[in-house]
Amino acid sequence: MKYQYTKEFRHNLVEWFNHEKRDLPWRHTSDPYKIWVSEVMLQQTRVDTVIPYYNRFLEKYPTIHDLAYAPQEELLKMWEGLGYYSRARNLQAGVKEVVEKYNSVVPDNRHDISKLKGVGPYTAGAILSIAYQKPEHAVDGNVMRVLSRVLHIEEDIAQPKTRRVFEEAVEMLIDEQHPGDFNQALMDLGAMICTPTSPKCLLCPVRDYCIAFNEGKADQLPVKSKKVKTKKVQFKVFAAVDEEGRYLIEKRPSEGLLADMWQFPMIEINENSLSEETLQQNYNVEISGYIDKELLEFKHIFSHLTWEMECMQVKVVQKMDLPENVLFLTLEQIRTLPMPVPMLKILNVLN
Template sequence: MKSKDLLEKNKINIWPEEKIERFRLTLLTWYDENKRDLPWRKTSNPYYVWVSEIMLQQTQVDTVIPYYNRFIATLPTISDLAEASEETLLKLWEGLGYYSRVRNMKVAAIQIQNDFDGIFPKNHKDVLTLKGIGPYTAGAVTSIAFNQAHPAVDGNVMRVLSRLFEIDLDISKASTRKVFEQIISHLIDPVRPGDFNQALMDLGATICTPKNYSPELSPVKEFNASYINETWRKYPVKKKKNKVTEQTFYTLMIKKEDGEYLYEKRPKKGVLSGMYTPIMIEQGTLREKGWKLFNEDGSYKNSAEELEQNIEDIYNLKVRIKDQPKGIIKHVFSHLKWEMIVFEALLLEDNAQIKDLKWIHKDQFDQEMFPVPTQKVNKLVDTLTLF
């Protein structure tokens, strides 16, 4: 479907050229005076821009800055990334979450080494062939690093445009992004496309925000149909998120007398794939065997015999679990909420034949690439039992 047909179908009227030119000038003037001082904006190196854009996915800017600086200092070139060990990558990424992103970056770096002589491709279609790079990242990198007029439509941009044009489309649908990309293809400044894309992002991040939005403070309020018509509270249109799945785990801090704790490597697919966590037994699986955490009066059970038997059956480990929990930890992913009821346990006998188990001394915790939930559990090592 041609852009004109796509916009007509959705009843979106693109401004005349004169108004578009005024919008570009107004937006870029504001950006030049107010743009955020970010380390990746001090370079046009496509590798650095790419790293920043992947890190910024679903992560706040302030959180990303130290990760970005450390990543670039450790792996300053594409070849460094391609040759980096998984241990190095995961340690650099530790705490950012979504570990598949950095694994995909390594695959893409190898692609660049093999298919593009180690040079980040300039062609937009070639960029889209790289592992883990979609339309947004491809548009951001090619416009910022190579000054090409490609749209980079993220949540900030969709929010700004939906208010500017009073767009009633659900922004959570993949098909809606195509519409916004068509709008940007008309509006984008051909001379400064990278700055134009970043200006829209900054506008959405600092003024045209999801909450506490004050449209009267916007530099482009004269172009904002939802401000003029006082309908801005309706936009953007977004369906309710799917309900987050909640899981409760009995999480065991199994230790030896010498201060080593036991960790299990998670499967290659799924949440925290390939990362180490303490042994975690989902509550529902034990309930089927009669295990209950609480007595009838709501107090904690004083016996952990059934849980100890479960650990012996599955892992061939004999442990003695303290009767009372060490603490309760909660961690929220994008689609999951974990409640981890943490128990301390002492190893009595180890006959385990499972290769994905690993003993780590508490003094070595800082040197390991633990995911955030494990880091939270580790902080309980030297704390008093809460119950």
């Protein structure tokens, strides 16, 4: 785009946004805390999925103080089903920093806000531009897709170093009078019009300034290298019930994937061990019978990993003291605990 068209580009984009923007609950506030919550929830999660979570979350934690000192297990239960649970932990840690270091006021500059736990360049820019009306870049996948086409940028957007190219582009183009609207307009344009496949170019408010459209190359951009194949791991999951109708449940480690979440015992399937024997040895129980050897079978896909799950329901008897962080609980008690989505699938088929 030639520099002399920048003014027209931003005017058309912001005008379009004012008329066509999606009606989303976080767009009815300028509270930086609430905008922060929405931006964290929206990372790697669809808008339609986020809306009910956002509303419930802010009903539970309406102020920054409410979230800062909420019990972590309660917080994880509120987040249950959204996935990527480290987002919730980092959000709480960042909020607590604001309460303790910044007198409960979210910083209004990139230097300070970027120091907060879990706040990366995009989240910082989104909060600063939307809540504080600061002309700061907020570059996500939608923004990179739009600007790669408008400006005909051919750098690989899968490469982390490429992000700076788009940040500089936003800094050049941004509407300094309406930075929040400008950044959100780019996001909405990418979500609604300038989509990954079959972009609706004839409906685009800035197509006159789009190099890729004018050259007939919109469907060739952005350039994005393919991801490395995800690793597959097979597990046998046991819905192990004792004589009192209670199920064996364990808490995952406090570090790593799905930290501090609760699950039914999972045994990785390999050639060197039998899953039933491993269950009995690792959990100090003895299998006394089988209820359903094929209770459930499904896959759960993470960004870098696929779990292939085979679940069976067995009767067990406790032989010795249970290991640390392992309990027998009723289904009613288990339903109060934060559990990852694959475990909820299993829980939902148990009577």
